Every structure is written in C-alpha cells, then in structure tokens.
Amino acid sequence: MSRRRLITRIGFFALFTVIGWFIFSFILVPVVGVIREIFFTDGTFSVDVIKTLLSSRRVMSSLKNTYIMAICTIVLVNIIGIFQIMVTEYFDIKGTKLLNLAFMTPLVYGGISLVTGYNFVYSSTGLLTRAMVELFPGMNPYWFTGFSGVLFVHAFSMTGNHILFVKTAFRRIDYSTIEASKSLGASDFKAFTRVALPVVMPAIFSATILAMLSSLNSFAAPSVLGGKNFYMINSMIQNLNGIGSRDLAALLSFILAITCIILLTVFRKIEKKRNFLSVSKVTTRMRKVKIKNPVLNVIVHGISYIMVAVYLLPIITIVIYSFAEFDTIVSRAIPTKLTLENYIRVFSRGITLEPFFNSFILSFVAVVMVLIVCVVSSVAIHKFKNKAVTILEYSLLIPWIIPSTMLAVGLISVYSTPNLLVFQQVLLGSFILLPLAYAVTHVPSAxxxxxxxxxxxxxxxxxxxxxxxxxxxxxxxxxxxxxxxxTIISVGAITFNGLLSEYTVSALLYSANHVPLGMILRSQESLPDPYMAANTLVYIVVLMVISAITLAATQKYRNIV
Amino acid sequence: MIELKNLSIKYGDFVAVNKINVEIQDGEFFTFLGPSGCGKTTTLRSISGFEKPAEGQILVEGEDISRLLPEERNIGFVFQNYALFPSMSVYENIAFGLKIKKISKNFVKSKVESIAEKVGISEHLYKKISELSGGQQQRIAVARALVVEPKILLMDEPLSNLDAKLRVSMREEIKRLQSELKITTIYVTHDQEEALAISDKIAVFNKGTIEQIDVPSVIYNRPATPFVAEFIGDINHLEGMAATLYRHNTEENQGSQLYIRPQKVSVQGTPPEEDEGIVAVKGQIQSFEFLGAYSKVIISLEDGSRMVSIRFDTMDMLHLRDTVWASFRKKDVLAFGGQS
Known part of the structure; x- marks a missing residue:
C-alpha cells in the first residue's frame, strides 16, 4: 500500500471514529438513558412509574389530548390542504397568485413565532377576536385558548407539506388522463376526485404522516395556547421536567416515541400499496378548469379568500404593529402613526439583540455539525454496502422516529452528571449541549x-x-x-433557518447564559410588558424576512446550478 | 498486448463472466459483441478496474493489473452516457485528467486544443456541457479519454444514444481516430452491424462466456456456434431439412442445426432445374419488406415454416400469395452438430 493511500485511509478512519462517537454519545446513549430513567431510576428494575402515570389524571389527559388532537389535525389538514391544491392547481380561481402566496406562508413562518403571531390576532385580546365579539356579543372571546386554539393553529400551519409534496405531485399529473375521464362522462369534480386525487395519494400520505408526527410532537402551540388545563404530551414533559419528575417525563417521551414508530410503520405499509406511475410516453401539462356552476363558483371563491385572510391577517397585522408605538401595541388600537422606533430599540441595545446573537451562534454551530455528519455519512452510505454502513444509516435515522423531546430528556438524563463519553464533563447547562441536540434532531431531514x-x-x-x-x-x-x-448550501440554510426560533429542544436544554430566541418569544408571550410585546413583533418580522430570503435564495441558487 | 486469462466475475452466486480467455494485440480495434446481460460490459469494467475479478488475470504487457486501482491503470474509458462532468465546461472536462497529473497550464492548454481539433470540437471548448448536442458530447467524451494518452481505450456502447445517421458517421470517425493514434481499443456494442463495420477482431459473448473470437468476415461467414449464426445478421433456420441435405440420414444428422443466410436464397416462380448441389423448397409469398437498397421476400413454406430471401433487383415479377420456389446451394448451408 502506498504512503498516500495509507494516509487517506487513516484520515477516513479518524473521521468515521468522530462520527461514530457523535452517534453513540448523542443518539444511542440518550435513548438508552431514557429507558434507564423509566425502569432503573434507583439502579434496580421497577415499573412504579407506570403506576404513577396511570394514577395521574392530568398526565393521562395529556396523552388523550395528544391522540385526539393528532386525529383531528390530520383530518382538518387534509381537508384544508386538498382544498388549497384544488383552488390553486385545478380550478380556475381569480387571484391565484395571492392564494399561492398566502398558502405558502407556513413555509416561512412557523413554530413559536407563528403561534405568537396568531395569538396576537386571534386571542381574547387580539384584534380580530375583539372585532368579532363586538359584532357577535355572544361569542366566546377565549375560543383561541385550549383545544380549539391549538387545533386551529395546527390545521392552518401544517398544510406546508401539502404545498411542498402534493402540489408538486399534482403538477406531474398527465392532463390527458383528466380529458379521458371527461370524455367518458366524468364531471370536473369527479375527474378531480376519481382520477387526479388517486394519483397524488402517495404524496397526500406522505404529507399526512408528517402532519401527524408534527401534531404528536407539537410543543409551541399547546405551551402558548393551552392555558391552565389543556396539556399535550410535550408540554406535559416540559412541566414534569420542571418539577423534577424526570422518570415520568421520560416515560411520556417513550410512549410518544412508540406511537410515532407504530404510526410510521403502518403508514409506510399503506403507502407502499398505493403507488401510481404514469404510463404515458408523453405527458400533457395540467390545465385549469372553470367551475361552471355559478353558485358553487362564488362559494369556492369565498372560502378561498377567507383562507387567505386567515393566513395573511396575522402576518400583515404583525408587520404593521411592529412599526406602531408601543402603547398602540398594548391597546391593540388601530395604529395612527408608524415608526422605526421598535426596530431601532431592538437593534441598538445589546440586551434585545442578544437572543438573536445567541440563536445565530447556536444554530451556526449546529449547522456545521449537521453538514459534517451528513455529507460524510451520506457519501459513505451511497458508496459502500456493508454492515457498518447499514448501522450508520439506521442510527442516523433514529432521531426521525424518536421525538425530539425524548432525545432532550435522554441528553438531560445522561449528561447532567460527569460522563466519560464527553471526557468527564457535565454538559447540562453548558453552551454546547443545545447545538448538539439541534444537530441530532436535524440530521435525519438533512x-x-x-x-x-x-x-x-x-x-x-x-x-x-x-x-x-x-x-x-x-x-x-x-x-x-x-x-x-x-444541496449542501440549501440544507445548511434550511436547517439554520429552522433553528433560529427553535423552541421544543431549547425549552428543555437551554443554558441561562445563552438564551435562544425561541425562549424569549415564549417568555414575552406570557409577560404583558409593552416593550417586550413590541420587541416580539420585531423579532417575528425579522425571522420571517430571514426565512423568506433563505428559501428564495436557496431556490434560486439551486436553479442556477 | 492485453490478455484476459481465465477471467471470472461474480455477483454473489451469480456468475456474470465465466472463465474467459482473450488476447488483444497492440493497436488492435477489438469489439466485445453480444446481447444485453451477456457479460461484455462487466468484462470491460473489470479491465478498467471498476469490477473486481473473482478469479483470473488481466495482463497488460505481461503485467497483472487486476489488483491496481482504476486511477493507477492509465486506461481511458468512454462511457455509454458519456459521464461528462456537468459542473465543468467542455475545456475543463477535457483538461481534467491532465490537471490531476499536475501538468503545467500551458501544456494542458496545448494538449486540450490539439485533441479538440482532432475530434472536431474546437469551437465548443468554452461552452457548458448542457449546450451541446449528443454527437458533440460524444466527441468530448472521446477527447477527454484520449488526451491523457492512455495505454488502452475502452468504449462502452458509446454510440447507443445517437440517432441512426449520426451513429454511422461517428463510428467512421472513431475508427479513423483509432487508426491515426494506433491506440489499442476495446469497444463494447450489442449492434452487430456496428461491430462488423468497425472492428479488427470481434469476441461474441453469450451468458458470460465467449462463443467465438475472430475477424468480422469469419464471424459472419463461418460462425462457430448456432448462437453466433443467429446473433450475427439475418439467417433462416432450416428446421427439419436434415434429410434433404445430408446423404447419410443418421440420428446425429437429424439433430444438427442448419442455417442459410437470406442473401444466399433465390426466389423464382418456376421450379429450378434439378441439381444435386441445389435444394429447392416450394412456398407462397407471405409479404415483402422494402428496405431501401434491398428488399426482403418472406415466404411461407409448405411445412409451415418461414424463409426469408434478400433481393437487390426489382420484384416486379413477384406478387403477394404467388406460389414460388426458394432455392439455395448446399455448400452455403451453415451446419452445426451434424456430419455432412
């Protein structure tokens, strides 16, 4: 073997050792840590925690709420998502550009910032709810709190996957199949439901799986909108972790993981059976059809525009109010004067800029880790076929089926005391634990x-x-x-963008010296300080702008290359 | 000289190439010909180092190269899909191999320009790969492989993505370039016409083994096996005619396989004069196929089988469903497994 080949081999070996250590220490060991936390709290095997779970009404109700919410979410998300595809891709609706713009907003605006934004408009003190209560005095002003509020947010924010997957699949449909069905007597609506929809069914299934997983793992919405009595699994885990019931928190995260694994397996099996490939040699591009029934046309147009309002109202309101004076923000009065004061305040003071700075650094470190692990591993998986590579592949997919809260609970469990794997350091409370957790949770998608x-x-x-x-x-x-x-640049940008306002993992692992933006958005939501409320609006607007620029730039870059 | 000695390539239990032996002389244009899945590309890839032989040797000038990495073999490879690097310009694609060898910029430039001129793509050097036609991409793939002056050039169905007319002109250019550079070339194709036209020697592959190695004229005129006879060119299988053709109607002769090329079959409206050296069979014209330079007459024989004749003259005298006699000389019959 030549010297050069030997050096290359040693280099590869060192790189894979580091990646192996990363996977073992921050994916596999935390998962084992959760199981140990549940069944071996005092070093001996015990199932007492299960008895505690069954006897706790609040915890059991959080489980029930989570499952009911997940079912209701996927039903509503599919109704709304498929309707959106219908009105933007199939039926000829006036103002399609506006519709597309509105329906794409969940792609640039999500998580804690979306919940905060929606809360600003739809909560009991929100602009829209107050206007509605004035119009209909009998209306419950607290409709946006608890189950209904969380479901509303889920239903409208989780349609992003429909826009990404189903829309793309729909555009690939061979229009001649629609024409063929019409020539055989099908109406436009029947052609859509009988011919077009079954073809995009695999994409709908994928979008449904993702919506279901997102709902089961939902954290920001129940934390902000749940109120005192409505808990879902993740918000309950945070609660239990806060009061020191780590074994119960671990058990809940374990149940959530098992649920996700079962659902993924079932959906995958169904998905495999439903796959339709076009057999046409030459496909005809999809064309839009006009709704011939005038009454139906008006109804479909009306529903479309209401949806546009639901999506755009919070964004427009937040952008306008971010330029309002802070007393106007508190009173939610119509702004009479617009000013840059809020932006100047946020960007000129160290204390208000710090969360941004923290999230930038934390996200950047995480993105570097994600890219190193992903590029090296995916190239190895692509090139070699052996047992080591298969283990590598499956290990890196674990965080996809394990909820991020479970991994966070596992990391707390393993690294709250000195550990040999990290050279006898205590990682809990340190700067590096959060980027590590960010990286672990974002590796599968990357x-x-x-x-x-x-x-x-x-x-x-x-x-x-x-x-x-x-x-x-x-x-x-x-x-x-x-x-x-x-792709590396896109993956880096998309991961970075998603991490800037991350809340789920941050809530459990952040260090007091490096508080990320997601935590600040959440804390300002619960503190009615006028300055803080104004800062929140500025943070959300800046996050939306960064997201939009990131997505547009990565899209453009990919197109150029 | 390249020698493949008892070369076998396996994928698990599946034997893709089974103990083949080939000798290729310096400067020879050698073709691996065979149907899909017969092992020809696998053999080519093992010469380049992309497949590991399960057993056997690959010798180049007497040196066993089977353990060398692809980059250590100095063997040029032209891929079926050209494998041009999409992120690089035409110039960068051609210069790639020279840059890897850390050759001075000026020398790289002169080498690239010289080869570009030879393959006729000088005016496209600074274009993107996506801006070029299939034929131009093919020339770049050839130029890229040749510019590093490899000991051997391997070509894996390089013309299969081109249209019929371009295929013919490109194969002429490949042959011209090969003769000019005198580079030992191994060419893989499933197109027998292409193989016959371009090669100094052909190895006919079937199910991982080689059926015959010889010059094109021998391969066509004296096929060694029924497979080669059927694979190379059109042929009529003379089923059940052993009795008519053999003096001694032995069991062994009955089991032999007999073939006649369509161009050796004459068709006429009256029975031919009796001649011991000629066999004539009666039939009816089933159809005509006009193929430009020549035509095919398909005759349905009385025993239900079919016979094809190729005619270069006018067929005014023949009509559909006419009763005709198809005749051929016994010495033109290709026989396998019998004793004449």
Missing part, C-alpha cells in the same frame, strides 16, 4: 435531502474521474462535491 442529491450523481462521473487518474478524495472534491454543493 440526510434525506443529501441522499436524494447523491442519487442524482451518475456513478459513471466518479468512474470517469478515476479512469482519468483521480484518487477517491480528488474524485470527491472535483466531481462529487460541485454537484452536491447546492
């Missing part, structure tokens, strides 16, 4: 995107480079990397 882009690489490109004298490392740098570079 891996999926990376692997998809590697599939686009033609193996013969690598072989061509090798036949021209390039060694594996040079082949990667000169041939593979330029092709996957746009």
């Amino acid at each position: 891996m999926r995107l990376m692997r998809a882009s590697l599939y686009m690489i033609n193996n013969s490109h690598e072989e061509a480079a090798r036949s021209l004298g390039a060694n594996p490392l040079k082949t990667f740098v000169k041939v593979v990397f330029p092709v996957i570079r746009p």
Whole structure:
C-alpha cells in the first residue's frame, strides 16, 4: 500500500471514529438513558412509574389530548390542504397568485413565532377576536385558548407539506388522463376526485404522516395556547421536567416515541400499496378548469379568500404593529402613526439583540455539525454496502422516529452528571449541549435531502474521474462535491433557518447564559410588558424576512446550478 | 498486448463472466459483441478496474493489473452516457485528467486544443456541457479519454444514444481516430452491424462466456456456434431439412442445426432445374419488406415454416400469395452438430 493511500485511509478512519462517537454519545446513549430513567431510576428494575402515570389524571389527559388532537389535525389538514391544491392547481380561481402566496406562508413562518403571531390576532385580546365579539356579543372571546386554539393553529400551519409534496405531485399529473375521464362522462369534480386525487395519494400520505408526527410532537402551540388545563404530551414533559419528575417525563417521551414508530410503520405499509406511475410516453401539462356552476363558483371563491385572510391577517397585522408605538401595541388600537422606533430599540441595545446573537451562534454551530455528519455519512452510505454502513444509516435515522423531546430528556438524563463519553464533563447547562441536540434532531431531514442529491450523481462521473487518474478524495472534491454543493448550501440554510426560533429542544436544554430566541418569544408571550410585546413583533418580522430570503435564495441558487 | 486469462466475475452466486480467455494485440480495434446481460460490459469494467475479478488475470504487457486501482491503470474509458462532468465546461472536462497529473497550464492548454481539433470540437471548448448536442458530447467524451494518452481505450456502447445517421458517421470517425493514434481499443456494442463495420477482431459473448473470437468476415461467414449464426445478421433456420441435405440420414444428422443466410436464397416462380448441389423448397409469398437498397421476400413454406430471401433487383415479377420456389446451394448451408 502506498504512503498516500495509507494516509487517506487513516484520515477516513479518524473521521468515521468522530462520527461514530457523535452517534453513540448523542443518539444511542440518550435513548438508552431514557429507558434507564423509566425502569432503573434507583439502579434496580421497577415499573412504579407506570403506576404513577396511570394514577395521574392530568398526565393521562395529556396523552388523550395528544391522540385526539393528532386525529383531528390530520383530518382538518387534509381537508384544508386538498382544498388549497384544488383552488390553486385545478380550478380556475381569480387571484391565484395571492392564494399561492398566502398558502405558502407556513413555509416561512412557523413554530413559536407563528403561534405568537396568531395569538396576537386571534386571542381574547387580539384584534380580530375583539372585532368579532363586538359584532357577535355572544361569542366566546377565549375560543383561541385550549383545544380549539391549538387545533386551529395546527390545521392552518401544517398544510406546508401539502404545498411542498402534493402540489408538486399534482403538477406531474398527465392532463390527458383528466380529458379521458371527461370524455367518458366524468364531471370536473369527479375527474378531480376519481382520477387526479388517486394519483397524488402517495404524496397526500406522505404529507399526512408528517402532519401527524408534527401534531404528536407539537410543543409551541399547546405551551402558548393551552392555558391552565389543556396539556399535550410535550408540554406535559416540559412541566414534569420542571418539577423534577424526570422518570415520568421520560416515560411520556417513550410512549410518544412508540406511537410515532407504530404510526410510521403502518403508514409506510399503506403507502407502499398505493403507488401510481404514469404510463404515458408523453405527458400533457395540467390545465385549469372553470367551475361552471355559478353558485358553487362564488362559494369556492369565498372560502378561498377567507383562507387567505386567515393566513395573511396575522402576518400583515404583525408587520404593521411592529412599526406602531408601543402603547398602540398594548391597546391593540388601530395604529395612527408608524415608526422605526421598535426596530431601532431592538437593534441598538445589546440586551434585545442578544437572543438573536445567541440563536445565530447556536444554530451556526449546529449547522456545521449537521453538514459534517451528513455529507460524510451520506457519501459513505451511497458508496459502500456493508454492515457498518447499514448501522450508520439506521442510527442516523433514529432521531426521525424518536421525538425530539425524548432525545432532550435522554441528553438531560445522561449528561447532567460527569460522563466519560464527553471526557468527564457535565454538559447540562453548558453552551454546547443545545447545538448538539439541534444537530441530532436535524440530521435525519438533512440526510434525506443529501441522499436524494447523491442519487442524482451518475456513478459513471466518479468512474470517469478515476479512469482519468483521480484518487477517491480528488474524485470527491472535483466531481462529487460541485454537484452536491447546492444541496449542501440549501440544507445548511434550511436547517439554520429552522433553528433560529427553535423552541421544543431549547425549552428543555437551554443554558441561562445563552438564551435562544425561541425562549424569549415564549417568555414575552406570557409577560404583558409593552416593550417586550413590541420587541416580539420585531423579532417575528425579522425571522420571517430571514426565512423568506433563505428559501428564495436557496431556490434560486439551486436553479442556477 | 492485453490478455484476459481465465477471467471470472461474480455477483454473489451469480456468475456474470465465466472463465474467459482473450488476447488483444497492440493497436488492435477489438469489439466485445453480444446481447444485453451477456457479460461484455462487466468484462470491460473489470479491465478498467471498476469490477473486481473473482478469479483470473488481466495482463497488460505481461503485467497483472487486476489488483491496481482504476486511477493507477492509465486506461481511458468512454462511457455509454458519456459521464461528462456537468459542473465543468467542455475545456475543463477535457483538461481534467491532465490537471490531476499536475501538468503545467500551458501544456494542458496545448494538449486540450490539439485533441479538440482532432475530434472536431474546437469551437465548443468554452461552452457548458448542457449546450451541446449528443454527437458533440460524444466527441468530448472521446477527447477527454484520449488526451491523457492512455495505454488502452475502452468504449462502452458509446454510440447507443445517437440517432441512426449520426451513429454511422461517428463510428467512421472513431475508427479513423483509432487508426491515426494506433491506440489499442476495446469497444463494447450489442449492434452487430456496428461491430462488423468497425472492428479488427470481434469476441461474441453469450451468458458470460465467449462463443467465438475472430475477424468480422469469419464471424459472419463461418460462425462457430448456432448462437453466433443467429446473433450475427439475418439467417433462416432450416428446421427439419436434415434429410434433404445430408446423404447419410443418421440420428446425429437429424439433430444438427442448419442455417442459410437470406442473401444466399433465390426466389423464382418456376421450379429450378434439378441439381444435386441445389435444394429447392416450394412456398407462397407471405409479404415483402422494402428496405431501401434491398428488399426482403418472406415466404411461407409448405411445412409451415418461414424463409426469408434478400433481393437487390426489382420484384416486379413477384406478387403477394404467388406460389414460388426458394432455392439455395448446399455448400452455403451453415451446419452445426451434424456430419455432412
């Protein structure tokens, strides 16, 4: 073996050792830590915690709420999502651009900032609810608190996957199949439900799985809107963790994980059975159809515009109020004067800028970790087929089926005391634990995107480079990397964007010295300080702008390349 | 000289290539010909180092290269899909192999320009790969493989993505370039016409083994096996004619397989004069196929089988469903497994 080959091999070995350590210490050990926390609290096996769970009415109700919420969510998300596809892609509706814009807002505006924004408009003190109560005095002003509020947020914010997956699948439908069904006597609506919809069913299933998982793992919405009596599993885990019942918190996270695994398995099986591929040699592009019944046309237009209002109202209100004077913000009066004062205050003071700075640093460190792990692992998985690589692949997918709260609880359990795996350090309360957790929870989604882009690489490109004298490392740098570079940048940007206002993991693992933005948004929601309320609006607007720029830039960059 | 000695390639239990032996002389244009899945591309890839032989040797100038990495073999490879790097310009694609060898910029430039001129793509050097046609991409793939001056050039169905007319002109250019550079070339194709037209020698592959290695004219005129006879060019299988053709109607002769090329079959409206050296069978014209330079007459014989004749002259005298006699000389019959 030549010296060069030996050095390359040692380099690869060192890199994979580090990745192996990362997976073992921050994915596998925390999962085992959760199980140990549940059944071996005092070093001996015990199932007492299950008895405690069954006897706690509040905890049991959080479980029930979570499951009912998940079912209601997927029903509503599908109704709303499919309606959105219908009115933007199938039926000819006036103002499609506006509709598209509104329906895409969950892609740039989510998590704690979306909940905070919706709360600003729809809560009992919100602009819209107050206007509605004035119009209908009998209306419950607290409708946006508890189950109904959380369901409302879920139903409208979790349609993003329909826009991403179902819309793309719908555009690939061969329009000649619709024409064929019409020639056989089907109405426009029947052609949609009988021909178009079954073709996009796999995409609907994927979107449904993701909506279901998002609902089961929902944290921001029940935390902010749940009130005193409505808890879901994650908000209950945070509560239990706060009062020191770590064993019960661990058990709840374990139940959530088992639920997710069972659901994913069932959905996957169903999904496999329902796959339709176009058999056309030449496909015809989809064309829009006009709704011939005038009454139905007006109703569909009306519902579409109401949905637009639901999506855009919170955003428009937040943007306008972020420029309002703070007493106007508190009273929710119509702003008479717009000012940059709130923005100047946030960006000129260290204390108000700090959460942004913290989240930037935490997210950046996490993104670097995600990219190193994902690029190295996905290339290894793509290139080699052996047991070690299979273990690597499955280990990195664990965080996809394990709720992030369970991983956070596991990390707390393992690293709240000195641990040999991290050179006898206590990670809980340190800066690095949060980026590590961010990285672990975001690795699976990043891996999926990376692997998809590697599939686009033609193996013969690598072989061509090798036949021209390039060694594996040079082949990667000169041939593979330029092709996957746009995906690496996109994955980095999307992950960074998603982490800026992360709340679920942050709530359990943040350190007091580096409080991230998500925690600030949440705490300002519960403290009616006028300055804080104004700052929150500025934070949300800036987050939306960053998200929009990130998504647009990555899209444009990918198109250019 | 390249020698493949008892070369076998396996995927688990599946034997893709089974103990083949090939000798290729320096400067030869050698073709691996065979149907899909016969092992020809697998063999080519093992020469380039992309497949590991399960057993056997690959010798180049007497040195066993089967354990060397692809980048250590100095063997050029032209891929079926060209495998041009989409992130690089035409120039960068061609210069890639030279840059890897850390050759000076000026030398790289002169080499790239020189090869570009040879393959006729000089005016496209600074274009993106996506801006070029299939034929131009194919030339770049060839230029990229040749610019590093490999000892051997391997080509894996390089013309299969081109239209019929371009295929013919490109294969002529490949042959011209190969003769000019005198580079030992191994060419893989499933197109027998292409193989016959371009090769100095052909190895006919079937199910992981080689049925015959020889020059094109021998492969066509004296196929070694029924597979080669059926695979190369059109042929009529003379089923049940052993009795007519053999003097001694032995059991072994009955079991032999007999073939006649369509161009050796004559068709006429009257029975031919009796001649011991000629066999004539009666039938009816089933259909005509006009193929430009020549035509095919498909005759339905009395025993229910079919016979095809190729005619280069006019067919004014023949009509559909006419009763005709198809005749051929016994010495033109290709026989396998019998004793004439």
